[in-house]
Amino acid sequence: MHNISVIREIKPNKSCFKRTVVTIGFWALGRALQSLSHFDKKVIEDIKDWPENFKISLNVLPLGPYLSIVKKNGKLKLNGVSSKENPTEKFQNADLIVDVKNIDTAFRMIIAQWGVHDVYAQHKTSVIGNVVDAMKFIRIIYAAEDFLFPPILSKNILKRLRKTSFSKFSNRMRVYFLGLFFGI
Amino acid sequence: MKMLPKYYEFFNSVKINAGIEALETIPYELNLVNANRPLIITDKGIVNAGLLKIVLDSFADSKLVVGAVFDETPSDSSLDIVNKVAQIYKETNCNSIIAVGGGSVIDTAKGVNIIISEQTDDIRQFMGVDRLSKPQRPLIVVPTTSGTGSEVTLVAVISDKEKNVKLPFTSNLLLPKVAVLDPRMTLSLPQKITAATGMDALTHAVEAFTCLQKNPLSDAYALSAINLIRENLIEVVQNGKNADARFAMANASLMAGIAFSNSMVGGVHAIGHACGGVAHIHHGLAMSILLPHVMRYNLDVVGEYYAELLLPLAGEDVFINTKKEDRAEKSIQVVENMKNELKSICGMAVSLSEAGVKEEQLEDIAKTAMNDGAMSPNPKEMDFEDVMQILKLAF
Numbered sequence: 367m368h369n370i371s372v373i374r375e376i377k378p379n380k381s382c383f384k385r386t387v388v389t390i391g392f393w394a395l396g397r398a399l400q401s402l403s404h405f406d407k408k409v410i411e412d413i414k415d416w417p418e419n420f421k422i423s424l425n426v427l428p429l430g431p432y433l434s435i436v437k438k439n440g441k442l443k444l445n446g447v448s449s450k451e452n453p454t455e456k457f458q459n460a461d462l463i464v465d466v467k468n469i470d471t472a473f474r475m476i477i478a479q480w481g482v483h484d485v486y487a488q489h490k491t492s493v494i495g496n497v498v499d500a501m502k503f504i505r506i507i508y509a510a511e512d513f514l515f516p517p518i519l520s521k522n523i524l525k526r527l528r529k530t531s532f533s534k535f536s537n538r539m540r541v542y543f544l545g546l547f548f549g550i
Numbered sequence: 551m552k553m554l555p556k557y558y559e560f561f562n563s564v565k566i567n568a569g570i571e572a573l574e575t576i577p578y579e580l581n582l583v584n585a586n587r588p589l590i591i592t593d594k595g596i597v598n599a600g601l602l603k604i605v606l607d608s609f610a611d612s613k614l615v616v617g618a619v620f621d622e623t624p625s626d627s628s629l630d631i632v633n634k635v636a637q638i639y640k641e642t643n644c645n646s647i648i649a650v651g652g653g654s655v656i657d658t659a660k661g662v663n664i665i666i667s668e669q670t671d672d673i674r675q676f677m678g679v680d681r682l683s684k685p686q687r688p689l690i691v692v693p694t695t696s697g698t699g700s701e702v703t704l705v706a707v708i709s710d711k712e713k714n715v716k717l718p719f720t721s722n723l724l725l726p727k728v729a730v731l732d733p734r735m736t737l738s739l740p741q742k743i744t745a746a747t748g749m750d751a752l753t754h755a756v757e758a759f760t761c762l763q764k765n766p767l768s769d770a771y772a773l774s775a776i777n778l779i780r781e782n783l784i785e786v787v788q789n790g791k792n793a794d795a796r797f798a799m800a801n802a803s804l805m806a807g808i809a810f811s812n813s814m815v816g817g818v819h820a821i822g823h824a825c826g827g828v829a830h831i832h833h834g835l836a837m838s839i840l841l842p843h844v845m846r847y848n849l850d851v852v853g854e855y856y857a858e859l860l861l862p863l864a865g866e867d868v869f870i871n872t873k874k875e876d877r878a879e880k881s882i883q884v885v886e887n888m889k890n891e892l893k894s895i896c897g898m899a900v901s902l903s904e905a906g907v908k909e910e911q912l913e914d915i916a917k918t919a920m921n922d923g924a925m926s927p928n929p930k931e932m933d934f935e936d937v938m939q940i941l942k943l944a945f
Contacts, residue, residue: 486926487762488557492679497718498921525931 384473385431389449391476392424392433394546396444398510399435401545403442405537409509412502413442416461421445422503423460425453426472432457442506444549462495462503478515481523482507513541558765560812561722564702568731568801573605576648576690577612579728585646585688586613589639591659592650593623596694599738605650605692617644627654628709629717632661632673639666646688649726650735652747653698653833656691660706660724663689667723673708674717682721689726694735696786696799697747697834699754699807701729716827718923731804733797741787741896744799746834748783749889751775751803753818753837756845756885758809759859760852761816761927771809776862778802783888787895816928817844821937824918829907839902842886843944851930853878860884902945912941 402409416437424433432453434445446456466472471490474480482504485491493500512520512528521527528534544550567575580586596602606616620635639647639662649659664673667686676682691701706719739747755775758768779802786795821844822836845856857877861869863884872880892898899905907915916937919925925932932940 483762483926487555489559489763490557494678494681496677496715497923498715501921501923501925504926 381469381473384469385449388426388469388472388476389431389447391472392431393444393447394514395424395476395507395510396433396435396447397546397549398514398541399442399506400444400549401541402506402509402513404550405540406509409442409506412505413437414440416499416502420462420499421460422462422464423457424464424466425457426466426469431472434460460495462499463493464500464503465492465494466490467492475523478511478519478523481511481525483525484523513538555765558763558767560765560767561704562702562725562808562811563722564725565728566702566731566804567728568804569797570733571608572730572732573608573692573734576605576692576728576730577609577614579690580614580646580688581612583646583688583727587615587617587644588646588648588690589617589635589642589644589662590619590648590650591623591635591655591662592619592621593625593655594621596651596655597621601694601735601738602650604734605648617642623651623655623658625654626709627658627661627707628711629661629673630711632658632665632708633671635662636665646690648690648692650692650694652693652695653700656693656698656700656726657706657708659689659691660719660726661708663687663724664706664719673719674710677717677719679720680722681719682723684723686723690728690730691726692730692732692735693800693803695739695743695747696736696796696803697750699751699803699810701726701731702804702807703811705811729804731797731800733793733800736796736800737791737793739790739796741790742898743832743834744790745783745787745892745896745898746832746838747803748779748786748799748834749838749841749892750834751799751806752779752783752885752888753822753841754806754810754815755779755802756841756859757815757818758806758813760848760855760929761810761814762929763813763927764855765813768809768813771805772813773859773862775802775806775809776859778805780863780865784891784895787892814927815924817848817925817930817932817940819924820922820928820932821915821919821940823922823924824915825902825905825907827918828914829902829905829911831902831905831907835899835905838889838892838898839900839905839944840940842882842889843940845882845885847932847936847940848928848930849878849882856881902941907945909945912938912945916941 420437422435429451431449433447434457436445467490647659649656663686667684693701704724708717755772759772778798782795782798786799818840825831825836860877860881889900893900919937
């Protein structure tokens with residue numbers, strides 16, 4: 367006679383630490399994008415053709431966190447960050463949706479271990495929407511990462527860093543002190 | 551030691567029926583899935599070249615009843631056409647699709663399949679990656695060019711003429727059931743098209759071997775494809791009736807298709823798509839002109855990979871007799887020589903100006919290329935100024 371195993375349902379664990387880090391990272395990314403859309407020429411150029419109220423969602427599958435950004439008055443605005451499992455309506459029905467396939471991937475992105483191109487290379491994102499908009503979004507994410515992370519980290523996650531200059535330094539300070547706290 | 555990627559994905563479920571009388575296996579394949587009433591999608595060029603007749607004749611003494619033939623596929627597949635063909639499919643009670651043609655015909659067939667299988671009247675809601683959820687109807691693809699590799703790719707691109715945008719659909723479910731490579735189907739391909747589509751296949755293989763999603767399996771397909779292209783492209787352009795060389799090129803195109811379907815293409819395709827969109831030059835021709843220039847641009851990042859490519863590109867003797875540090879540059883020279891040889895054989899253009907691109911179009915091409923999806927997998931960052939520099943060199 368074989369012993370019969372106890373058959374029971376096993377539910378997945380929750381990685382609260384990673385969810386918290388990713389939620390904070392999404393908030394910082396949203397604020398940085400909002401700030402850059404006020405002064406960075408390349409970001410302004412990339413978002414100029416998006417219509418008013420153009421909405422972008424960055425989602426971690428399957429249960430979040432979620433980041434929503436919207437274009438208002440010609441600038442990007444952080445529309446919200448949520449770590450709830452069931453997102454409210456403002457995180458749904460976006461014009462461009464970028465899904466990260468799991469929380470571990472999002473975590474590695476947020477701590478600057480993997481760049482957007484690494485995640486792409488590993489098939490760990492999917493995009494719903496127009497390719498042209500997706501390419502513009504990738505470029506503005508690169509811009510935000512270039513300003514948010516110090517060069518020692520960003521050189522690992524960007525294919526090319528912007529040239530070091532006084533204006534880059536002052537803009538980085540602007541993102542840190544005005545962008546993150548006040549969104550300007 | 552060769553580094554493997556930290557993580558990779560590879561998928562290809564297409565059955566390959568290749569060789570003499572491969573067409574004659576189609577009734578058996580459709581019978582296996584109980585789908586004996588196919589809709590054939592093709593174009594006028596295929597009909598006029600007598601290729602459709604060869605396909606229909608191959609069904610003799612089978613239970614296959616062709617429900618309808620649609621032969622008006624344009625060179626650029628569009629939403630209107632896809633909707634029209636889907637309507638024909640429904641009205642004629644078909645239960646499977648056979649695509650006989652090149653890239654546009656195959657993309658149209660994949661688009662029709664989405665509409666039918668997802669039971670939708672708006673294909674746009676399935677645009678993007680992994681948006682399909684229902685198994686597709688059996689799709690059999692018979693390629694008539696040796697270049698696109700669409701018979702084994704999971705992508706379809708359909709134009710939205712109203713909004714002037716190209717809609718990409720990517721899903722494993724889009725992979726055809728069977729790809730049929732029959733030497734009879736490419737024998738009548740004109741010389742210049744043979745050369746351009748061959749260079750398209752070469753570009754697929756080179757970019758698959760160097761772009762960000764490259765992996766050991768896609769590498770194997772890419773290297774085999776380049777070997778076959780080296781051995782057969784010039785011969786098939788010089789002697790189009792050489793059935794063995796034609797068949798080898800069909801295999802090369804298919805293998806390059808499997809490679810790039812899993813590792814993506816990069817800068818050559820991004821700029822080439824833009825050349826097609828802005829200046830309407832043939833896709834394969836754009837690939838041929840741009841390939842060495844983009845290789846040279848990427849050289850400092852993926853030189854190691856280009857050095858490896860010298861063996862399949864030039865053969866053993868050249869590889870052995872070239873110093874290790876010179877192999878990457880030599881690979882680029884081999885591609886340039888191939889391009890020039892094709893020009894001397896069939897007059898294929900080697901520069902954008904020869905291909906009819908106007909200098910004032912270069913800026914528009916560069917702007918369009920920056921927003922092409924193929925820009926992302928390129929191993930080296932490319933901005934507007936970089937693309938302009940490449941275009942000026944290729945002009």
